[in-house]
Amino acid sequence: MSDFNFDAQIRTEIGTGASRRLRHAGLVPAVLYGADKEPVSLTLDHNKINKAQENEAFYSHVLTLNIDGNSEEVIVKAVQRHPFKPKLMHLDFQRIVRGTAMNASVPLHFINEEDSVGARAGGTVMHLLNEVEVRCLPKDLPEYIEIDILALEAGQSLHLHDITLPQGVELVALSKGEDSQDLSVVTIKPAKGASEDDDAEGADSETTEE
Template identity: 80%
Template sequence: MSDFEFDAEIRTDLGTGASRRLRREGLVPAVLYGGDKEPVSLTLAHNKINKAQENEAFYSHVLTLNINGQAEEAIVKAIQRHPYKPKLMHLDFQRVVRGTAMTATVPLHFVNEEDSAGARAGGTVMHLLNEVEVRCLPRHLPEFIEVDILSLDTGHSLHLSDIQMPEGVELVALSKGDDSQDLSVVTIKPPKGASDDEAEDGETPEQPTEE
């Protein structure tokens, strides 16, 4: 996994006006919370964070924040962006406590799409979810979860319960014991012109026999 480490400073000058001034100075305001410590308001170098967040792993990786010389481990919980400029407005970080289970959002990587049974039959692969919320110990946090759809045929879907999860990682939705949370993750839409029976069974319906 990639390493993400950032220098941060504690900020005491709070409020909307102070945040605007920080942004003009090339900084981005942030807050670090969680664990058994009080929330801390921070500032970080905007350009370094902005470049790092282009990497998908940034959102599902345990980061290191060097705060006035003291290292804190954290994950990104929320990012506020400018509505039309490529600019970050605010970040929320949550502390990571080693040995304590945590929740995080992890992206899904779909493999064997072009070689799947449905795609070979002319179907269209449709991603219904692109990320999932997981619970695990920090050392088990994956950068992504792989979803293999090689055997998926047209008119069929894979659900959360069909995903092979990494060791020590569970899906938050399924831990609730509610079948309605077993959402569809990916489906393959039949090619245009396919009948309803084909969409459901993946087979061409039999033609009536002339008498």
């Protein structure tokens, strides 16, 4: 199901001091939870996991953890990074269960930005969301969701309900009934002075008509 496959070891030493020693040894502490099982503390090779997380798909794929001869299918739920060094400090993994729906964050890819109607009119494309939370079966989890803004005009926005979703995938924010939040995803800000120019043109037209 996944190209991301990592070896992990069960961690018995818990605490700040133990975690610090693990990091000095080239390991990164982690925890695995979910699927109605007890949480398990783990360690993974820091360099391998750090390199893998540079790939956007790392955060929206089902990963495989090999733990003492057993394989667990998981998704990344949280990553703690060093405040200024390119180091990972801790990871949270959640078990997934085949055939059972799951929630996961999926990145958004915007296409045709430069060719969009609004951009060609001098507007500026502004991303208001870069990822969305979806609910689906593990087999249906998309690597990313594509949003085409070719027809978007200056001053217009696309909202969550405008997103075309893959089959079997729903947006968590829109599945909450009356509490749903149809957030703006992307907008095109008109070029500075465009509205004033439009108003001036309108005024000139009215004067001419008179």
